Every structure is written in structure tokens, then in C-alpha cells.
Amino acid sequence: MAEPVGRNHMPREWFAAVLVWSAAALVTVTFCWLLGDILWHGLSQISWTFLTAPPRNAGREGGIGPIIVSTALILGVCLGVSLPIGVGTAVLLAEFTTDDSLFGRLTRRSLDMLSGVPSIVFGLFGNAFFCKTLGLGFSILSGGLTLACMVLPILIRSTEEGFRAVPADYRLSAAALGLSRTTTLVHLLLPAAVPGLLVGLMLGVGRAIAETAALIFTSGYVDRMPESLLDSGRALSIHIFDLSMNVPGGDANAYASALVLVALLLAINGTASWLAEHWLHRRIVTI
Amino acid sequence: MIAGAIVLLIVVFLVMEALPALRHVGIARFFTDPSWHPAEGLYDLTPMLWGTLFAMVGSVLIATPLGILSAVFCRYYAPPAVARTYRKLIELLAGIPSVVYGFWGLVVLVPLIGAIHPPGPSLLAGVAILTIMILPTIALMADSSLTNVPQQYVRGAAALGLSRWATIRGVVFPAAKSGLFTGVILETGRAIGETMAILMVCGNVVQTPHSLFDPIRTLTANIALEMAYAVGDHRAALFVSGLVLMAMIAALVGAADWISRGRIYG
Amino acid sequence: MKSSVPTPGTRPWFPLEKRPACCEPTPIIEVEQLSLHYGQKPAFHDVTLSINKGCITALVGPSGCGKTSFLTSLNRLTDLIPGCRLSGRIRLDGLDVLAPHTDVIRLRRRVGMIFQKPNPFPLSIKKNLEFPLREHGIKDREQIGTCIETVLRDVGLWEEVKDRLNSPALALSGGQQQRLCMARALVLSPDVLLMDEPCSALDPLSSGIVEDLLVGLRNRYTVLIVTHNLAQARRIADYAALLWIQNGAGQLIEAGTAKQIFEEPRESLTAAYVSGMRG
Numbered sequence: 033m034a035e036p037v038g039r040n041h042m043p044r045e046w047f048a049a050v051l052v053w054s055a056a057a058l059v060t061v062t063f064c065w066l067l068g069d070i071l072w073h074g075l076s077q078i079s080w081t082f083l084t085a086p087p088r089n090a091g092r093e094g095g096i097g098p099i100i101v102s103t104a105l106i107l108g109v110c111l112g113v114s115l116p117i118g119v120g121t122a123v124l125l126a127e128f129t130t131d132d133s134l135f136g137r138l139t140r141r142s143l144d145m146l147s148g149v150p151s152i153v154f155g156l157f158g159n160a161f162f163c164k165t166l167g168l169g170f171s172i173l174s175g176g177l178t179l180a181c182m183v184l185p186i187l188i189r190s191t192e193e194g195f196r197a198v199p200a201d202y203r204l205s206a207a208a209l210g211l212s213r214t215t216t217l218v219h220l221l222l223p224a225a226v227p228g229l230l231v232g233l234m235l236g237v238g239r240a241i242a243e244t245a246a247l248i249f250t251s252g253y254v255d256r257m258p259e260s261l262l263d264s265g266r267a268l269s270i271h272i273f274d275l276s277m278n279v280p281g282g283d284a285n286a287y288a289s290a291l292v293l294v295a296l297l298l299a300i301n302g303t304a305s306w307l308a309e310h311w312l313h314r315r316i317v318t319i
Numbered sequence: 320m321i322a323g324a325i326v327l328l329i330v331v332f333l334v335m336e337a338l339p340a341l342r343h344v345g346i347a348r349f350f351t352d353p354s355w356h357p358a359e360g361l362y363d364l365t366p367m368l369w370g371t372l373f374a375m376v377g378s379v380l381i382a383t384p385l386g387i388l389s390a391v392f393c394r395y396y397a398p399p400a401v402a403r404t405y406r407k408l409i410e411l412l413a414g415i416p417s418v419v420y421g422f423w424g425l426v427v428l429v430p431l432i433g434a435i436h437p438p439g440p441s442l443l444a445g446v447a448i449l450t451i452m453i454l455p456t457i458a459l460m461a462d463s464s465l466t467n468v469p470q471q472y473v474r475g476a477a478a479l480g481l482s483r484w485a486t487i488r489g490v491v492f493p494a495a496k497s498g499l500f501t502g503v504i505l506e507t508g509r510a511i512g513e514t515m516a517i518l519m520v521c522g523n524v525v526q527t528p529h530s531l532f533d534p535i536r537t538l539t540a541n542i543a544l545e546m547a548y549a550v551g552d553h554r555a556a557l558f559v560s561g562l563v564l565m566a567m568i569a570a571l572v573g574a575a576d577w578i579s580r581g582r583i584y585g
Numbered sequence: 586m587k588s589s590v591p592t593p594g595t596r597p598w599f600p601l602e603k604r605p606a607c608c609e610p611t612p613i614i615e616v617e618q619l620s621l622h623y624g625q626k627p628a629f630h631d632v633t634l635s636i637n638k639g640c641i642t643a644l645v646g647p648s649g650c651g652k653t654s655f656l657t658s659l660n661r662l663t664d665l666i667p668g669c670r671l672s673g674r675i676r677l678d679g680l681d682v683l684a685p686h687t688d689v690i691r692l693r694r695r696v697g698m699i700f701q702k703p704n705p706f707p708l709s710i711k712k713n714l715e716f717p718l719r720e721h722g723i724k725d726r727e728q729i730g731t732c733i734e735t736v737l738r739d740v741g742l743w744e745e746v747k748d749r750l751n752s753p754a755l756a757l758s759g760g761q762q763q764r765l766c767m768a769r770a771l772v773l774s775p776d777v778l779l780m781d782e783p784c785s786a787l788d789p790l791s792s793g794i795v796e797d798l799l800v801g802l803r804n805r806y807t808v809l810i811v812t813h814n815l816a817q818a819r820r821i822a823d824y825a826a827l828l829w830i831q832n833g834a835g836q837l838i839e840a841g842t843a844k845q846i847f848e849e850p851r852e853s854l855t856a857a858y859v860s861g862m863r864g
Contacts, residue, residue, distance in 0.1 A: 041482045041690065041720070048484035052396050055388035056405065059458075062451060063412050066423050142326050148505070148568055149329065150512025152539045156561045157329045159546070160336050181329075242416030245514040245539070249546055269418045269515075276422045277519060283426055290419045301414040471704040475766070477665055478700075479717045479773065480693035489716050494707045 074291030098257035102265030109176025118187035126195035158250040175251025183236035194228015234304030340555030357553040370535035378449035386457030413455035421516030440522030464498025514539040613638040619673035628654040629835030643822035651835025697770035703762035705754035760791020
């Protein structure tokens, strides 16, 4: 029996290295192309007027002022609804269920399923439920509520992690001091879980702003400044869509709007990552 | 609890709205009618089903190896500074909204494809854009799985004189298998459900594609396009296609679950 | 041109019990003034030691004095740690281990290592042994099968696992996993075996089995074993060396035959350590 004399591993290693570096190069080039393109075409249009003036001529000229307002309002509704529900559910999950109780598992499973539902289906649902059944019609309210459904799983998950990250010692000490469960919750645990909450919030906001399909049938197309929550309003993402698909010659402003949206999202996701790393000491994937 | 309720609510509403079509048209006709022509009462979903399937399969086939290789690059081949920058780039891209990808595809990719083989909007454009969209998340999840591979395996492999690629191929990949798999499944679900970008670059012609350059329409794009003016049975039919989408995703998740349970000790 | 570890191409490969006995006091590894720094912190300083061929050498000393670091520098596993610097000379059978052009992969085939915590790959038992063989050039199925069986018999695992070679290695008990790791190291027919406290993470029963195996290795392989367990060292070692922290880095206090170190130590520190009064 001969001793293993070793084969020449160099060609295979070299081939593997080439493969890996090419993949990385391909990815980098494609993305730089994309980002560069948007930056190049969009930067020239951005100005304070652009950000505050109303759109004219179906959006070919003018700015995106009312659109930003609508987007903010939709976001506001979304968060206003999902925050209390989200935090409540997270508290329930973290405090009153253990990791493998049936209830806990069911809830987590449904949360997973909810995050897998395509956004257009949310749009359908929002249209059927909020617009028709609840009679809200195409409005900022419908849009916000639909988005709340989408954002809920992310918020709940992140807040729950924040709660679970609270060391058991806190609770034990509180119990030893004779504090009631509610007091412990409100004064001790809630503040400690705030980082997780904030991270979830940022992630949720990021997701909500990027949403288009869910809003098309729920918050409408109107690009005027909205007067109330029941008014129809156009979100930034929809504006980009409209300008590129339905408005010939709208490309220039579409580029600029896209730049604004991307910049906004970068800021939000960047903050979420930073918060997570420094407060939660954990890396997150912003999907 | 609330989440479960919402999922249930969604399904219930979809079914309720879809019922008229199911009753008047009957489920079989959704797959056997000669074409999709709601004005004439024809509701064949199959061309769009094919569109969705082809776009999904194409993009997942390309994005998975590229994404995993990117993660391998970051963890094992790149110098630390390069790896950090690359990872930041990928994280940035994971956050870009689909509408922006679709927009770029529309103004840059589609004319490019059109110059090679008219018309521009096509299955190819859809696959390309979808690939670009799901790649960052696959890469990030792969990166996190690779990071979770215990260092002791890598050291053990090094002590045996195993070369870098041999270690990655023979030890790291089997160890990271389940995490990689989960990432791919999640993104496949996303590829099925993507609406806006596909809508913008695929051309939206209802036909079963016979070549990469044929324009197609996916189930999702169909809903988005026709919902605005659909009434009655037509509207209900769109809800039926929504249900079909949910069914596809449920099947995907179920299959993934079943496969991973069987394989977890392999 | 890259130079590589000289391959003893026609050296026959024997299963454990048939190996010729050889405990000639000729050094196979010569270490001269070796120092290791993790960044600015020294791990050990100026160690000069010879490891004799075919013998079991025990490296003893309290925790933190650089024993494991010393071990991992012999097969250049320290290359994997960023910021790690080695200075001095290591010679394996005449080959300069620390030279930049040395083929590290071939080096690590000649110098095998067993870690404190058993670390079989997340593959089947068979794959754990087959993979290194294939990577190092053995392709013939039959040959692989014979190697695997022989080496599993050598570590005493064959009877226990012969019916489930395709089952996952991680399903084995701690002691079995460690023996599998030893088999995995032996399957490449190394010249030297480095062992970093192989029994410390195991329960007493498994520990005993592994120790018996170590005794069986005596005179067949060159073994350098780091151990906390003085009784174990006394039982199995032919040679011994004591490392101790002095001036902030590990230093070699004394080295010699086992009899000398444990019964007639020259240094007072050694005497104190082996009698249990210090460390």
C-alpha cells in the first residue's frame, strides 16, 4: 500500500479562486452601473424647489412636495397602528409564552407565513377589506392600514428579540424586591427593550416606504396635496412608477425621485444597522 | 395571534372575492380555457403561470450560485478591507426598492436587449432584474450561515493539510447547508411574488414564452394591471389568481420544510 | 520554484501493530529559539527543544504558558491567526518549516494534529476519513476502503462503527468522536502527531480508552502531547519538557527524559511543579 503522496492541488485552487473573484467582480460591476446611473441622472434634478413644489404637467415638471407629504402620512398611519399592536404581541410572546409552547410556535409560524405573502396579495386584500368592506375607499388610511399588516411581522420579531435580550437577572431582582409584574414590565423591561423596538421600527419603515404594489389599489394615484386622511394620496414609490410607465418624458424626474427614495432608505437602513450593532450588539439583515 | 388572524383574514377575503368567479366559471376553466380574454369570458391562467415559473426559475438559478460565491468571496478570499466594502455594498443593495430596480431595468436594460433582439421588454429582462433583486439577500444570508460555521471545522481541515477550496467545498458547505437552503427558499418566494419590477420590464403580453426574448406577463403583473378596471367576474378572476399565488408560496414553504426535515441529519 | 517537504515516496505504510519498533534518540523536529507573538503580546519566548523520533514527548506546565501556541506553530497553524508572528527556526527532518516557500499543505500532511475538543466534520464517518485521503491523492476505491478499515481498527472503533459507516460522525459519543479524529489524523500516515490535551474534554471512561491508544502509538509514531495531567504524562511519556510563564512570556524551564524530569529534576521549579506544590 503506498503512502498518500499528495496530488497537485494548485490548478483546482487557482480555478476556484478565479471563479470566486469573477463572481464578485460581476456583481460589483452590475451594481455600480445601476447606482451610478441613478446618481448621474438624478442628481442634476435635485434642489430644494424639487423637494417642495407640487408636480406639474403630470409630473414631468415641478417637484414632489405633496408626494412626500402623502408618503409621510401613509407612514404615520402605518406606524400608529402597527406600533401598539406589534409591541403588545411582542410582550405577549416574550413574557407570557415560553420558547416552545404551542401558542408561541403557532404565532411564530403565522408571522413567518405573513412575511412570505407577496405584496400584491396584500394590495388585493387591502382593496377588498379596507377600501370596499370598511368603506374607506382609495385613501391614505387604507394604504396605511394595509402597510401596517405588512410591517407587523418585522416589528413583532424585532421587539420580541429585544425583550428576550433582557437578562433574566433583571426580572429575578425585580421579583426579589417584591415588584408587581406590571411595574416590572413598564418601568424595567420596556425601556430595556427599546433598542430592539427601534430597530424593528426602522426596518418596518424601510419596508413600508419601498412598497408599491400594496399601495396601488389602496391609497390611490392622486398627486395633489392631501387634505385629510381619507383623501387619496400618492406615495413616492408610486410616483416613480407612474412617471416611468405612464408619462412619456417623465424619466428625468423619475430618476430624481428614485434618488430621493434610495437616499431616504439608505439613511433609514443605515440607522437601523448602526442601532443594532451598537445597542443590540448584533448584525441584522435588512431585507 | 393577531398575525395568524390576519393571514386567515387575507385568505378568507380572497376566497370571498374570488367566489363569484369560481362559481360562474369553475376552477377547471382557469387552466383549460383557450386564452385570457376577460372581455369574452375566457379566463385561462396558464400562460401567466408559465411566465411566473420561468422568471422565478431563471432568476433563482443565476442568483443562487452568484450569491453564495459572493459570500464565499467575502469570508474566505477577500482581504479584510475589500470584504468590508463589498459587504456594505451588498447591504446597500438589499435595501433598494423594487420600483427603482424596475425603473432602471426599463430605461437601461430593456433598450439594451431591444438592440440585440427586438422587442426589448422580455422574459430575459425579467430574469435579469429579478436576479439582481434577490442576489443581495441570498448573499447576506449565505454570509451569515458561513459565519456561523464553527471555527473548529476550519482549523481541523487546515491541520489535515486541506486546501482552501477543498475545505470550503467539503466541510464548510455541508456545515452551512441548512442556512443556505433557507435563504434560497425565502428568496424564491420573493421572486414569485415580485410585481412592480416585472411589470415594468416584461412587456406584459399574455402568452406562453417560447424564447428568452418573448415578452411575458406574470400572475402578479396581471393583477396589478387589470385590477384598476376589472369588474364582476373579471375582478373575481383576479382574486382567483391571487389565491393561486398564495397556493404556490404555501407549496414552496411546505416543500422546503419537508426537504429540510428529511435532510437535517444527512 | 516552490520547494516542498521531501516525500518519502516508497516508504511502506503499515497498520499500527505491524510497525517496526523504533525509539532511537535521534531528533526529528529541532526547534531553535522559537518565539511567538500575538500582535504585541508574546506567547512564548526563545524555546529550544528537540523532539525525538518514535518517542512520546510530553509538554507540561500550568495553563496559559504557551503550550498550545507552541504546538500549533509546529505545523504552522498559527498562519491562520491574523497578527501572529513567529521567529526562530523549526526543522522537520532537515526541512526548514518556517521558510516562506515551504509548502504548508504538504507539511501538514506530515505533521498531524488532534485538538482538545473533538472536531469531526459534519459528514458521515466514512466521509470524514475518505475526504482527506482523496484530497491527498488516493483515488482507488479499494485502497481507500482498506485504509479506512485499518485505521479504524487501530483506534479501536472498527467493531463499534463498521455497520454504520454512513451515519453522521456527530452522532458518536465524545470519546468515539475523539478516536475518530485520531483515525482521521492517522489515515494520512503522518511522521509526527501533535496532540493538544486530547483527553481533557472527555469523560473518565473514554479518557482511559484514548490513553491506551496513545500507549499503543508509542514506538510507532512520534508524538508530542500537551497535557495538564501529570499522572498521565508520567504513565506514557518517554521525554518531557516544562514550560512556565516568566517575564510575561512562556519559557522552557527544563527538558529531558521522563525519568529525569519526574524523578530527578535539575531545576527547583520543576521539582516543585511535578510534586504538586506549585501550578
